[in-house]
Structure formats: structure tokens, C-alpha cells
Amino acid sequence: MTRSLSEVFMAQDAAIRLSTVSVVEALAVSLRDRVLDGQLAPGTTFAETEIASEYGVSRPTARSAVTALVHEGLLQREANKPAYVPQLTRADVEDLFLVRTPLETQVVKVLVERGTVPVTAAERAIADLDRLGPDAPHSAFVESDLRFHQSLVDAVGSPRLSRLYRGIKGEVHLCMVQTRHTLGRERIVAEHGAVLEALRAGDADEAACRMRAHLDGACDSLRRLFGGGED
Structure with missing residues (x-):
């Protein structure tokens, strides 16, 4: 009801x-x-x-x-x-990541090419997530997780790109809240850290590879949780 x-x-x-x-x-x-x-x-x-x-x-x-x-x-x-408030479905998850994954893998490549890695903002998002205790609200985990990704997008310096990303980030957040889903604090911290490490090293291909693996894992987990939805 x-x-x-x-x-x-x-x-x-x-x-x-x-x-x-x-x-x-x-x-x-x-x-x-x-x-x-x-x-x-x-x-x-x-x-x-x-x-x-x-x-x-x-x-x-x-x-x-x-x-x-x-x-x-x-x-x-x-x-x-x-x-x-909509009830999102598996089809929504797949459509969101159809946009999100290529966008974010390209973002890390652009950051390496320009040498504009947002180390401070990205590190702060990782640290904030790492400090959250098991009793923290689920939405706090989601916010810290997505803030890392937003910091990379915003570092590109494109108002249109940032606006586009914010347009899908809310729905991604909603998917995670409705399923009570995260990949797990330790896993997210490690995977975010790995992406940032590749960015610092100036390795665009490795950064893109790590970002894609991270997002594919998130998408696969959400798809399983929405398994009863549309194909």
C-alpha cells in the first residue's frame, strides 16, 4: 500500500x-x-x-x-x-549503464590526456566512504560512492558533460536505494582507489579498463537484483 x-x-x-x-x-x-x-x-x-x-x-x-x-x-x-516515485526495473538499469559506462571510461581518458586529475576531491570521496560505519544510512554509502564519479566528471571542465551526468546520476542513486544495493564498502574503496592510481600514473588505457570493470560489476549486481524486471 x-x-x-x-x-x-x-x-x-x-x-x-x-x-x-x-x-x-x-x-x-x-x-x-x-x-x-x-x-x-x-x-x-x-x-x-x-x-x-x-x-x-x-x-x-x-x-x-x-x-x-x-x-x-x-x-x-x-x-x-x-x-x-517510480519503481525502476532491470531495463532501466541496463539503459542507465548503456549511457554511463562509455561516458565515464571516456572521462578518465580525457583527464589523463589533459593532466587534470582531481586528486583531492576524489581522495576525499574515497576517504568519506571508507570512514562510514556499518550503521550509516544506506543513502550515505551511495552518496559517497557517486561523489567520486561526479568529481571525475566535473574535473573535465565541461558544463554540458556535468549537466548530462547529473541527469543520470539521480536515477542511478535511486536504483541503488530501491534495491539497498552497494558493491560493499571495502570493494568500492579498493576499486575507486585503483582507478585513481591509474589516473595518477597517467595510464589512460588502464584507468579506462579499471573504470569499465568497476561499472560492469555494479551493473551486473543491479541487474541480478532487478532480475524479475523486464529483459
Whole structure:
């Protein structure tokens, strides 16, 4: 049985204040965090009137924030119906990695060619993941994992590339949250470290090989967890 957004908020007794810098952006961030933290189960609806009431914003503001999340793939919306949190499938996983894997293997090659390896940001993401204890929220593991990958993409210095990657990263995060999946902290730390080592050594082919192996492992694991989905 799914719950409406209003019911979820009432259960959590949420009292949220939004930034006055950009109310739409602040609202989108709040809603995005709730989806990616796994607080809102697949099927939870995002009725604009409920959001406007709960957050004390106008309905057009609520509509704009919901539309932003629909564009990110974190919500889906059918004609004349409220948006809702989708239940992702095996086909979604395969499609995401069809885009993600060639993109990220090319990213590491470009970084070596340009000599712009983001050592500090990448190391920080690895260290943050390594420090997480077994009781840390699952979403914290996912965030640290994906932050490593985002740091490499952003280091290329292409606004369009970064925007493209953020467009799929949310759905990857959602896949991992919905399945409670990670490759395991120690394995992720080791594989991220191996990619960074190859980047430091200036070995583009080895960095690409290690990145592909890492992403193929993640994709295969998610496909098995979504085994009951579409082929």
C-alpha cells in the first residue's frame, strides 16, 4: 500500500523552512533528498496541492519543483495525474549503464590526456566512504560512492558533460536505494582507489579498463537484483 506525500510528512512531523534565495530550487532539493534517502517508497504521489500546503508555497512553485524532478527521472508523471516515485526495473538499469559506462571510461581518458586529475576531491570521496560505519544510512554509502564519479566528471571542465551526468546520476542513486544495493564498502574503496592510481600514473588505457570493470560489476549486481524486471 502506497502513501501520499502528505501522509509521509505527517508521520514524520516535518517542519521545513525553505531558503528565500530560490524557493523553487530549495523545494526541489528538499523533495529530491527525500526521494534519494529512500524516505518515499515507489508509488508515493506528489500532488502539487499537497506539496504547496505542506511547505507553505504557491501551487506554481510546487509544480515547478516537481517538474524539475520529473526531468531528472526521479519522478514520473502521466497526463492529468500527480507525479509519483517510480519503481525502476532491470531495463532501466541496463539503459542507465548503456549511457554511463562509455561516458565515464571516456572521462578518465580525457583527464589523463589533459593532466587534470582531481586528486583531492576524489581522495576525499574515497576517504568519506571508507570512514562510514556499518550503521550509516544506506543513502550515505551511495552518496559517497557517486561523489567520486561526479568529481571525475566535473574535473573535465565541461558544463554540458556535468549537466548530462547529473541527469543520470539521480536515477542511478535511486536504483541503488530501491534495491539497498552497494558493491560493499571495502570493494568500492579498493576499486575507486585503483582507478585513481591509474589516473595518477597517467595510464589512460588502464584507468579506462579499471573504470569499465568497476561499472560492469555494479551493473551486473543491479541487474541480478532487478532480475524479475523486464529483459
